[in-house]
Amino acid sequence: MTDQHPIAVLGGGSFGTAIANLLAENGQHVLHWMRDPEQAQAIRLTRENPRYLKGIKIHLGVEPVTDLAATLNACQLIFVALPSSALRQALQPVAELLSGKQLVSTTKGIEAQSFLLMSQILEDIAPQARIGVLSGPNLAREVAEHALTASVVASEDEELCQHVQAALHGRTFRVYASADRFGVELGGALKNVYAIIAGMAAAMGMGENTKSMLITRALAEMTRFAVKLGANPMTFLGLAGVGDLIVTCSSAKSRNYQVGFALGEGLSLEDAVARLGEVAEGVNTIKVLKAKAEELQVYMPLVAGLHAILFEGRTLNQVIGALMNAEPKTDVDFIPTTGF
Ligand SMILES: NC(=O)C1=CN([C@@H]2O[C@H](COP(=O)(O)OP(=O)(O)OC[C@H]3O[C@@H](n4cnc5c(N)ncnc54)[C@H](OP(=O)(O)O)[C@@H]3O)[C@@H](O)[C@H]2O)C=CC1
Ligand SMILES: O=C(CO)COP(=O)(O)O
Known part of the structure; x- marks a missing residue:
């Protein structure tokens, strides 16, 4: 069943693109947010993201966008595929728009100084959000080329896990659930x-x-x-x-x-x-x-x-x-x- 709201994917790199495509192939309307308007326009015109995933066709259900606030307002489920060095600075200014949303980090890093994992940063800047992580053996190119792949969605919020499984499960991508968000996320970073x-x-x-x-x-x-x-x-x-x-x-x-x-x-x-x-x-x-x-x-x-x-x-x-x-x-x- 497809969502009544569009689903957001934040980050115009290889993993954001692979996840956006998977969601769209499952019938979801995807708002794929990236910071570079030229990149967004090029993807609209060519249906490719050659800098990060050369040769992969971008599904028509993926809409490249550059207005972050409008994207967050329109979506309930939001995948975050930004580099760890950019996640806090990109999302802190729009923190109040994240309240009540389901935020799923796919970013595999640790913040310097604080030693926080990315979902902990999300929790820090948006305490009213519902938080999870997606992590596993998921090379972006192989995901995009439909190699049979499994991943893990981890959250104490069972409804969030089920939502992510329903949105991403498909012929070539299978998502397992876990309640151990910290362990799953730490594995991906280390x-x-x-x-x-x-x-x-x-x-x-x-x-x-x-x-x-x-x-x-x-x-x-x-x-x-x-x-x-x-x-x-x-x-x-x-x-x-x-x-x-x-x-x-x-x-x-x-x-x-x-x-x-x-x-x-x-x-x-x-x-x-x-x-x-x-x-x-x-x-x-x-x-x-x-x-x-x-x-x-x-x-x-x-x-x-x-x-x-x-x-x-x-x-x-x-x-x-x-x-x-x-x-x-x-x-x-x-x-x-x-x-x-
Ligand atoms: N690629 C993979 O196989 C997988 C990656 N991951 C994780 O996903 C995360 C993202 O990686 P990936 O997609 O591979 O990275 P890429 O190197 O492919 O792309 C990075 C993306 O982040 C954007 N970006 C950089 N800084 C900012 C910023 N300040 N604000 C907004 N956007 C910014 C870049 O935009 P611009 O082009 O404008 O610089 C680019 O679109 C990483 O933590 C990685 O570990 C997880 C699973 C698999
Ligand atoms: O996390 C990944 C595969 O699961 C991607 O690894 P790299 O970031 O080293 O490409």
């Missing part, structure tokens, strides 16, 4: 850091053993950190945890992986990010994560190693040597046996 490391390893010609070790030990670190923050470790065994970690650490379509690959080829961080020209959230997340892990005294050797390479002048070989020669540890030591 995995970007490990995708940078996986990209580096690939550029260095490392094999499948290395990839598997990285993904598994990344899961250990992520879970250890999440448990320290009081999250449910079981969420990390789901699509938004290990699922997203696998896809992002395995695919050259991931922008975080691409940044890592460029670093592994010897580019500076600045050049790697410039060459990408899109958002790689892990670059900002690593800074705040390293500091938080130290503050909370959580053992995160991969995070510390990547930070040392990017910001402390260590070489890849120095860090690899330190990681492989670290004191012996036990394998699965990060899930408490009681309490969950």
Whole structure:
């Protein structure tokens, strides 16, 4: 059943475009808000968004718009697909228009200084809104090309979860519900850091053993950190945890992986990010994560190693040597046996 109101998607990048298309394919009228009037006009005329999703036809049910206030006024369900660095500054000025709306963040990042996840920022600026997150192994291009894909909508608000499932479920996209908003969102933010490391390893010609070790030990670190923050470790065994970690650490379509690959080829961080020209959230997340892990005294050797390479002048070989020669540890030591 289609909504009586249009559905808003905020953000004219690759993921906003992919989600807007999915909704429109399901018969929804979508107001796709972007800040650039030229981009909106070009999409209206050509039905393509070549800068972010070249070759993908934009469904006629997607209406590119640039009036944010009018968009928020017209819609009850609003997907937020803005970079984490832009979300607060874009939405704070229109905070009063968000009251009572269903806001679903798809943004996978952490705010510097506050260490807030994106749905927590939404809650902060719009306490009267109904809040959820959408996260999972969802490479935008594959979603747009109709690869069979699953995602998770997470909120304590069951009605919101059902609304999102009804709006997005289709022949190629399946949405699972979760009540653990914090765990689902944390998984999406943390995995970007490990995708940078996986990209580096690939550029260095490392094999499948290395990839598997990285993904598994990344899961250990992520879970250890999440448990320290009081999250449910079981969420990390789901699509938004290990699922997203696998896809992002395995695919050259991931922008975080691409940044890592460029670093592994010897580019500076600045050049790697410039060459990408899109958002790689892990670059900002690593800074705040390293500091938080130290503050909370959580053992995160991969995070510390990547930070040392990017910001402390260590070489890849120095860090690899330190990681492989670290004191012996036990394998699965990060899930408490009681309490969950
Ligand atoms: N791409 C993917 O596969 C997936 C991405 N995500 C998450 O979605 C979020 C958005 O990423 P994605 O769509 O990929 O990013 P892209 O890099 O593809 O696009 C970024 C978009 O954000 C816009 N933008 C940047 N700053 C502002 C601002 N201040 N106000 C308004 N709009 C702004 C850009 O506009 P302009 O062109 O005018 O600069 C552009 O449209 C990220 O957190 C990402 O982790 C989640 C799942 C999958
Ligand atoms: O989150 C993603 C896939 O689930 C997209 O990852 P990148 O931002 O690294 O492209």
